[in-house]
Amino acid sequence: xxxxxxxxxxxxxxxxxxxxxxxxxxxxxxxxxxxxxxxxxxxxxxxxxxxxxxxxxxxxxxxxxxxxxxxxxxxxxxxxxxxxxxxxxxxxxxxxxxxxxxxxxxxxxxxxxxxxxxxxxxxxxxxxxxxxxxxxxxxxxxxxxxxxxxxxxx
Numbered sequence: 630x631x632x633x634x635x636x637x638x639x640x641x642x643x644x645x646x647x648x649x650x651x652x653x654x655x656x657x658x659x660x661x662x663x664x665x666x667x668x669x670x671x672x673x674x675x676x677x678x679x680x681x682x683x684x685x686x687x688x689x690x691x692x693x694x695x696x697x698x699x700x701x702x703x704x705x706x707x708x709x710x711x712x713x714x715x716x717x718x719x720x721x722x723x724x725x726x727x728x729x730x731x732x733x734x735x736x737x738x739x740x741x742x743x744x745x746x747x748x749x750x751x752x753x754x755x756x757x758x759x760x761x762x763x764x765x766x767x768x769x770x771x772x773x774x775x776x777x778x779x780x781x782x783x
Contacts, residue, residue, distance in 0.1 A: 634684060638681065638683035638684025638685070639680065641683060641684075642676070644673075644676055644680070645676025645678075645679075645680055648669050648672055648676060649670045649673025649674060652667075652668070652672075652673060663769065671765065671769070691750075709743055712739070712743050716736045725775050729774040729776075729781075730763060730777075731777065731779050733758070733759035733763070734756060734758075734759050738752075738755035741754055763781050767783070768783065
């Protein structure tokens with residue numbers, strides 16, 4: 630079964646609204662500005678934004694048109710499904726000595742390459758996204774992340 634972009638975007642928007650709403654109902658922690666409700670609300674807001682972008686077809690110009698590939702795929706092509714757990718193991722093994730920022734850049738680069746991103750998109754994404762993720766976790770959620778060889782500028 631194939632879902633249209635409007636349908637799958639609408640599902641993401643509904644899921645995001647539900648996550649934000651249920652997250653907002655979590656009780657606060659006395660004496661802390663940021664409580665357990667922040668993370669589900671941030672994730673819910675992100676899902677609403679991404680779902681709306683998908684539903685309205687924004688960004689379709691970045692996609693290459695689908696073409697039938699006459700060449701057969703490599704027999705190990707299906708093993709790409711093991712990439713997320715492999716990247717998690719990589720993070721556990723190298724995040725402490727290397728640090729969050731370089732490790733996240735490597736992980737994003739590998740994932741983007743495996744998903745077929747062009748180098749023009751892959752490099753800026755791998756260099757900029759770790760700083761945004763670090764800012765959210767370290768500043769907003771106050772989760773300590775390993776500094777390693779490249780500490781965050783804040």
